[in-house]
Amino acid sequence: MARQLNQMQDWPRETRITHGRVTVLAALMVLVMTGLLYRYFSLQVIQNEEFRAQSDRNRIAVRTVAPTRGVIVDRLGNLLAVNQPSFTLTITPERADDLDNVLTTLSDLLGLTETDIELFKEARKRRRPLSPVPLKYRLTDEELAVIAVNRHVLSGVSVLSELTRHYPEGDLLGHALGYVGRIGIDDVDESEKEAYRGISHIGKVGLEAYYEDVLKGGLGVSRIETNARGVELDVIDRIEPVPGAQLTLHLDIELQRVAVAAMGDMRGAVVALDPRTGGVLSAVSSPRYDPNKFVNGISFSDYAELRDSRDAPLLNRVIQGQYPPASTIKPMLGIAGLNRDLITTDTAIPDPGYYQLPGDPRRYRDWILRVRGTGHAEEMNLRDSIAQSCDVYFYELANRLGIDALAESLDDFGIGSVTGVDLPSEKRGILPSAEWKRRVIGSSWYGGETLIVGIGQGYMLATPMQLAVATMALATRGTALKPRFVAAVDGRSVEPEPLLNVSAETAYWDEVFAGMVDTVSSVRGTAFGMRSGLTYSVAGKTGTAQVVGIAQDATYDEEALSEYQRNHGWFIAFAPVENPEIVLAVLTENSGGGSSAYPVARAMLDYWMSRDE
Amino acid sequence: MSNDFARVAEASSRELGARIRLLRVLHIDLWLVVPLLMLSVGGLFVLYSASGQSDVMLNAQMRNIVVAMVVLLITAQFRVETLRGVSPYIFALATLLLVAVAFFGVGAKGAQRWLSLGFIRFQPSEVMKVAMPLALAWWLSKKALPPDLRSLAVAFALVAVPSGLILQQPDLGTSLLVATSGLAAIYMAGIQWRYIFSMMALALVSIWPAWVFVLKDYQKQRVLTLFNPESDRLGAGWNIIQSKTAIGSGGWEGLGWTQGSQAQLDFLPEGHTDFIIAVLAEEFGFRGVLLLFLIYAVILGRGLLITWRAQSSFARMLGGALVATFFFGLVVNLGMVSGLLPVVGVPLPMVSYGGTAMVSMMIAFGMLMAISTERPVTRTMR
Numbered sequence: 001m002a003r004q005l006n007q008m009q010d011w012p013r014e015t016r017i018t019h020g021r022v023t024v025l026a027a028l029m030v031l032v033m034t035g036l037l038y039r040y041f042s043l044q045v046i047q048n049e050e051f052r053a054q055s056d057r058n059r060i061a062v063r064t065v066a067p068t069r070g071v072i073v074d075r076l077g078n079l080l081a082v083n084q085p086s087f088t089l090t091i092t093p094e095r096a097d098d099l100d101n102v103l104t105t106l107s108d109l110l111g112l113t114e115t116d117i118e119l120f121k122e123a124r125k126r127r128r129p130l131s132p133v134p135l136k137y138r139l140t141d142e143e144l145a146v147i148a149v150n151r152h153v154l155s156g157v158s159v160l161s162e163l164t165r166h167y168p169e170g171d172l173l174g175h176a177l178g179y180v181g182r183i184g185i186d187d188v189d190e191s192e193k194e195a196y197r198g199i200s201h202i203g204k205v206g207l208e209a210y211y212e213d214v215l216k217g218g219l220g221v222s223r224i225e226t227n228a229r230g231v232e233l234d235v236i237d238r239i240e241p242v243p244g245a246q247l248t249l250h251l252d253i254e255l256q257r258v259a260v261a262a263m264g265d266m267r268g269a270v271v272a273l274d275p276r277t278g279g280v281l282s283a284v285s286s287p288r289y290d291p292n293k294f295v296n297g298i299s300f301s302d303y304a305e306l307r308d309s310r311d312a313p314l315l316n317r318v319i320q321g322q323y324p325p326a327s328t329i330k331p332m333l334g335i336a337g338l339n340r341d342l343i344t345t346d347t348a349i350p351d352p353g354y355y356q357l358p359g360d361p362r363r364y365r366d367w368i369l370r371v372r373g374t375g376h377a378e379e380m381n382l383r384d385s386i387a388q389s390c391d392v393y394f395y396e397l398a399n400r401l402g403i404d405a406l407a408e409s410l411d412d413f414g415i416g417s418v419t420g421v422d423l424p425s426e427k428r429g430i431l432p433s434a435e436w437k438r439r440v441i442g443s444s445w446y447g448g449e450t451l452i453v454g455i456g457q458g459y460m461l462a463t464p465m466q467l468a469v470a471t472m473a474l475a476t477r478g479t480a481l482k483p484r485f486v487a488a489v490d491g492r493s494v495e496p497e498p499l500l501n502v503s504a505e506t507a508y509w510d511e512v513f514a515g516m517v518d519t520v521s522s523v524r525g526t527a528f529g530m531r532s533g534l535t536y537s538v539a540g541k542t543g544t545a546q547v548v549g550i551a552q553d554a555t556y557d558e559e560a561l562s563e564y565q566r567n568h569g570w571f572i573a574f575a576p577v578e579n580p581e582i583v584l585a586v587l588t589e590n591s592g593g594g595s596s597a598y599p600v601a602r603a604m605l606d607y608w609m610s611r612d613e
Numbered sequence: 614m615s616n617d618f619a620r621v622a623e624a625s626s627r628e629l630g631a632r633i634r635l636l637r638v639l640h641i642d643l644w645l646v647v648p649l650l651m652l653s654v655g656g657l658f659v660l661y662s663a664s665g666q667s668d669v670m671l672n673a674q675m676r677n678i679v680v681a682m683v684v685l686l687i688t689a690q691f692r693v694e695t696l697r698g699v700s701p702y703i704f705a706l707a708t709l710l711l712v713a714v715a716f717f718g719v720g721a722k723g724a725q726r727w728l729s730l731g732f733i734r735f736q737p738s739e740v741m742k743v744a745m746p747l748a749l750a751w752w753l754s755k756k757a758l759p760p761d762l763r764s765l766a767v768a769f770a771l772v773a774v775p776s777g778l779i780l781q782q783p784d785l786g787t788s789l790l791v792a793t794s795g796l797a798a799i800y801m802a803g804i805q806w807r808y809i810f811s812m813m814a815l816a817l818v819s820i821w822p823a824w825v826f827v828l829k830d831y832q833k834q835r836v837l838t839l840f841n842p843e844s845d846r847l848g849a850g851w852n853i854i855q856s857k858t859a860i861g862s863g864g865w866e867g868l869g870w871t872q873g874s875q876a877q878l879d880f881l882p883e884g885h886t887d888f889i890i891a892v893l894a895e896e897f898g899f900r901g902v903l904l905l906f907l908i909y910a911v912i913l914g915r916g917l918l919i920t921w922r923a924q925s926s927f928a929r930m931l932g933g934a935l936v937a938t939f940f941f942g943l944v945v946n947l948g949m950v951s952g953l954l955p956v957v958g959v960p961l962p963m964v965s966y967g968g969t970a971m972v973s974m975m976i977a978f979g980m981l982m983a984i985s986t987e988r989p990v991t992r993t994m995r
Contacts, residue, residue: 010757010758011926013758014757014758014803014926014929015926015929017758017759017802017803018758018801018802018803018920018926018929018930018933019921019929020803021800021801021803021933022801022917022920022921022929022933025800025917025933025936025937025940026914026917029913029917029940032940032944033906033909033910033913033944036906036944036947036948036951036953037902037903037906039947039948039951039953040860040894040899040902040947040951041899043857043860043861043894043951044860044861044863044864044865044894044898044899044902045864045865045899047861048861048862048863048864048865050861051857051858051860051861051862052861052862052864054858054861054862055858055859055861055862055874055875055880056874058855058858058874058875058878058880059874059878059880094851225878226878227877227878227879227880228855228878228879228880233878
């Protein structure tokens with residue numbers, strides 16, 4: 001009761017205290033609420049425009065619309081490079097509630113590998129904020145269904161439909177077409193960045209790279225209303241993209257098939273040109289690879305296998321393989337000798353099986369010595385020397401020409417210069433001369449070296465494309481056109497461009513051609529084995545390029561050499577002789593010699609000369 | 614003591630009609646009930662828009678409102694003395710439940726906040742929201758005001774233990790609200806200003822140790838992004854940037870109901886719960902915000918008036934604590950959504966979606982109405 005009384009007595013005081021507290025609290029409330037109200041007023045009324053703009057930026061996405069890449073077709077319209085719809089699984093990390101969880105779920109559903117996840121994380125570092133990161137390409141129908149069913153647990157996951165490059169012929173002409181790949185950091189200059197916004201792939205090698213600007217097309221732009229998860233709700237406006245141009249090639253896919261079949265497992269290269277247009281009818285580099293593997297990122301192990309293979313499948317031997325041209329240059333030297341009056345068509349040179357420079361004990365052997373133990377004949381003229389590939393005759397001719405004239409005359413046939421074919425990264429080979437040796441090797445020229453160059457060995461290197469162009473210069477009697485893969489861009493023909501011009505009297509050409517015809521048709525010709533059943537006229541020349549030097553007195557023992565030290569075989573040809581429609585250069589690596597190369601040429605010529613067109 | 618005051622159906626206002634008399638009988642204070650209804654019913658419109666026109670959510674919230682209103686009416690029927698009597702027991706029960714949560718609780722996203730009784734799951738921290746102001750008012754009213762140091766020490770302990778338990782769940786938002794309700798009661802009891810200011814000083818000094826030892830990484834991140842949302846545009850800064858954008862783009866008139874692109878296109882996170890004011894601001898503009906502030910002002914003003922008029926120290930401490938807590942939750946929500954305060958999970962009172970918070974809030978207003986309708990029998994008692 002005392003306590004109650006005590007409280008009763010305190011009642012006014014306690015009321016005073018609590019009333020005071022209420023007053024202070026009320027003041028605090030007025031202050032704070034006014035402050036907060038001002039905050040909202042400031043955001044909503046004063047800064048309204050700024051936030052309205054921000055809201056529009058959130059809402060409206062400017063999307064670049066990638067153009068469809070131009071397709072590539074062969075001379076008859078067969079599709080070589082096309083765009084296929086393909087579905088790509090992507091994740092927009094910002095929109096995933098729990099990224100690790102989503103990745104785990106997807107791994108369980110689709111059986112993703114560690115590599116897929118790693119590649120995803122790599123790609124994530126490179127992309128722009130709020131943009132989808134690809135996780136898996138080329139989804140199958142089953143995978144699409146699994147994703148659709150589990151959509152509700154896959155936040156941030158979307159399936160993009162895009163056109164992906166596809167090469168229907170696979171590895172048949174991988175080197176020539178090249179491939180497109182995901183745009184890498186170094187693929188596009190700063191100045192071009194804008195033109196590639198929204199484009200995911202770029203031509204990396206081959207025609208795809210060379211004609212990138214033509215194939216690419218122009219970007220379209222569309223403004224789209226999206227929600228926060230990037231789902232497109234409405235297209236506000238749109239500028240259509242300009243599709244890339246269609247490339248029509250000179251190439252004939254059936255001839256290519258014949259060439260590939262004829263090459264079989266042999267390493268090497270084949271080039272077929274149309275001497276009337278310079279068009280590349282076929283280009284094979286063997287071993288081949290499938291460009292489709294590269295389109296959406298080749299796996300590291302697959303790439304390592306291609307890159308590290310001793311057979312160098314990624315090398316396009318047609319324009320990047322450099323080999324001693326060997327005896328294939330003999331017809332060209334014949335023209336040079338005749339043109340300079342150093343020989344006539346009747347000039348006869350004794351062939352004991354070897355050649356010696358005056359005052360030099362060294363014997364420069366003829367290849368026939370190893371086979372028959374003697375020379376080709378007592379006396380050899382130009383025609384027979386070409387047909388039988390007589391080394392001694394050309395040692396003598398080279399000696400008469402001297403290295404400078406020899407180099408000059410081979411330069412006329414394009415040896416040592418790029419052909420300018422429409423592919424990137426063409427090699428130029430080596431056309432040695434006294435000046436070249438001083439500059440590159442740093443020592444002076446020896447007379448004996450001229451002889452070696454005279455049979456296409458020594459320092460001299462040429463690409464199969466160069467030899468095909470040189471052969472075109474022979475076939476056309478001196479006027480070679482620049483080799484070209486592309487015949488027309490979007491239906492507009494590409495005009496042939498002159499490349500070489502070699503002038504010589506008709507009789508000289510006739511004589512050299514006669515030697516080349518004999519190569520195939522005379523009993524002693526080096527390609528006599530290809531003669532049977534020919535229904536058209538062929539001029540050809542074999543070559544056997546040494547890979548390792550053979551010492552003065554040693555013999556070339558094929559069995560004793562490792563596969564990669566064996567000689568390369570060459571065969572150049574054109575047909576029909578009087579009005580050539582096709583020019584060929586065939587190289588077979590480590591095959592022993594030219595006899596392995598001309599069957600390839602024969603198969604191709606048979607197909608080409610018998611086709612209905 | 615029970616005969617000091619009596620709850621009466623006020624008969625003095627003869628001029629008022631029978632309807633008013635009925636309200637008196639039911640202990641209904643229209644100055645509270647009408648604004649609360651305006652908030653909750655008006656909030657339904659915002660909620661409908663914010664939830665992407667979800668009928669399901671609308672129905673659930675209507676049910677929440679009905680339940681909350683029933684709870685409000687029931688609570689209002691209690692005598693203040695009864696409330697005072699049960700205070701220590703409710704507090705003890707709530708504390709036990711919180712301890713139980715720490716051991717047997719269930720939860721999601723790394724927080725353990727729920728207690729499951731098999732057929733029902735509930736958050737004991739919500740019980741504590743009610744128990745805390747009751748218990749503190751009870752404890753402090755046992756002795757003369759202002760409280761002596763010993764009473765104060767016990768009072769602070771009564772605040773600290775449940776708040777700490779809730780903080781470690783972790784649930785910073787509720788912990789702050791619970792602590793505020795207790796501290797507000799202490800404030801109402803007339804704790805000396807010098808203590809208040811020393812504690813404020815102490816709080817300032819302890820910011821650094823709190824930062825290092827108490828706050829969790831996600832909480833620190835929220836504070837840091839408050840100062841520079843752009844530093845983490847797509848992470849912790851996202852909410853602040855998007856809610857400010859939503860508010861700011863509303864302008865004076867707003868973009869129209871269900872027309873706010875931030876809310877409708879899902880740029881605004883938690884638009885139906887903690888960030889619902891941003892939806893309102895975007896779609897109804899500053900006009901809508903102003904109206905909302907006015908309604909809250911009426912509620913706060915009425916709450917303070919009831920507290921002022923209350924007949925006992927217990928009632929005034931309880932009323933003051935309840936109003937202050939309501940005010941605190943409101944300020945924290947309005948401040949965090951507009952980017953002035955760190956993001957802690959505090960809903961906008963009466964508007965945000967959710968039943969539990971609404972029910973515990975209605976218990977608070979029910980108690981306020983219980984206080985408001987209690988009149989002295991005679992003035993002559995003095």
